[in-house]
Amino acid sequence: MKLKKKIKIAIDSPAAAGAGTQAKLISKHFNLLYLDTGKIYRLIANIKLTQANRYSHSLIKKKMLKLTMKDLQNKKLLSDEVGTMASIISKDKKIRKLVHAFQIKSAYHPPKKYNGSCLDGRDITYKIIPNADFKFFITANTKTRALRRYKELKDLNKKISFNEVLKSIKNRDKSDYNRKVSPLMRTRDSILINTTNLTKRSCFLKIKQIIDRKLKA
Numbered sequence: 001m002k003l004k005k006k007i008k009i010a011i012d013s014p015a016a017a018g019a020g021t022q023a024k025l026i027s028k029h030f031n032l033l034y035l036d037t038g039k040i041y042r043l044i045a046n047i048k049l050t051q052a053n054r055y056s057h058s059l060i061k062k063k064m065l066k067l068t069m070k071d072l073q074n075k076k077l078l079s080d081e082v083g084t085m086a087s088i089i090s091k092d093k094k095i096r097k098l099v100h101a102f103q104i105k106s107a108y109h110p111p112k113k114y115n116g117s118c119l120d121g122r123d124i125t126y127k128i129i130p131n132a133d134f135k136f137f138i139t140a141n142t143k144t145r146a147l148r149r150y151k152e153l154k155d156l157n158k159k160i161s162f163n164e165v166l167k168s169i170k171n172r173d174k175s176d177y178n179r180k181v182s183p184l185m186r187t188r189d190s191i192l193i194n195t196t197n198l199t200k201r202s203c204f205l206k207i208k209q210i211i212d213r214k215l216k217a
């Protein structure tokens with residue numbers, strides 16, 4: 001499918017709300033480059049956790065200059081420990097500046113074969129792609145998100161209890177919503193999608209319908 005013009009989709013969401021699932025489905029359907037920006041912060045968090053002595057802004061700067069999409073596919077980045085550390089290091093203004101260029105390049109200059117780009121994260125709708133053609137704020141209630149993340153971690157054979165996951169999700173919400181630098185928020189122009197009582201498929205159809213309508217208008 002080829003679109004008349006290239007499009008940019010921006011999605012913000014709290015942890016485990018299903019944003020990545022929807023971003024992947026939408027990107028596949030409309031042939032968009034997909035970037036899970038949380039994975040960049042997770043990659044940096046993993047460096048902090050595994051190479052604490054070497055961790056510095058200059059090391060991260062070097063890593064960001066060489067960053068590829070493949071680097072973000074590392075399964076180690078999926079753990080709760082890495083997610084929690086990502087939430088901590090992402091409060092650092094300097095770190096946010098270092099990850100900016102890769103996100104801008106993906107959003108505004110995706111490879112020619114794509115019809116555009118779709119990015120998800122915490123500050124995408126107002127900081128990274130303020131002029132996005134479509135903006136969504138995807139959420140779900142805390143317990144539902146914790147249960148989904150718990151099941152996901154169990155499938156990855158991680159040793160963690162539901163209560164630990166719930167606590168971690170609550171802490172991450174607190175940290176992501178309340179930080180001073182680029183906090184998670186729903187912008188006035190973002191369409192709210194609450195996935196709590198919706199299947200993955202029905203969420204996808206809802207978002208697709210919104211995009212189709214505007215593209216046809």
Ligand SMILES: Nc1ncnc2c1ncn2[C@@H]1O[C@H](COP(=O)(O)OP(=O)(O)OP(=O)(O)O)[C@@H](O)[C@H]1O
Pocket residue numbers: 013014015016017018019020021022038148149151152195198199200201203
């Ligand atoms: N509508 C849904 N119904 C049931 N399960 C869902 C739904 N959407 C997503 N999930 C599941 O919930 C888990 C979290 O989803 P996903 O990774 O898409 O969230 P996310 O918002 O991208 O999380 P994060 O930002 O923390 O990476 C996954 O295991 C996914 O399969």
Ligand SMILES: Nc1ccn([C@H]2C[C@H](O)[C@@H](COP(=O)(O)O)O2)c(=O)n1
Pocket residue numbers: 015016037038039041042083086087090091120121122123124172176
């Ligand atoms: N645009 C973004 C994306 C992510 N973060 C931080 C805050 C999150 O808690 C953490 C992990 O993200 P996830 O993989 O759960 O989407 O990374 C951010 O500050 N800005």
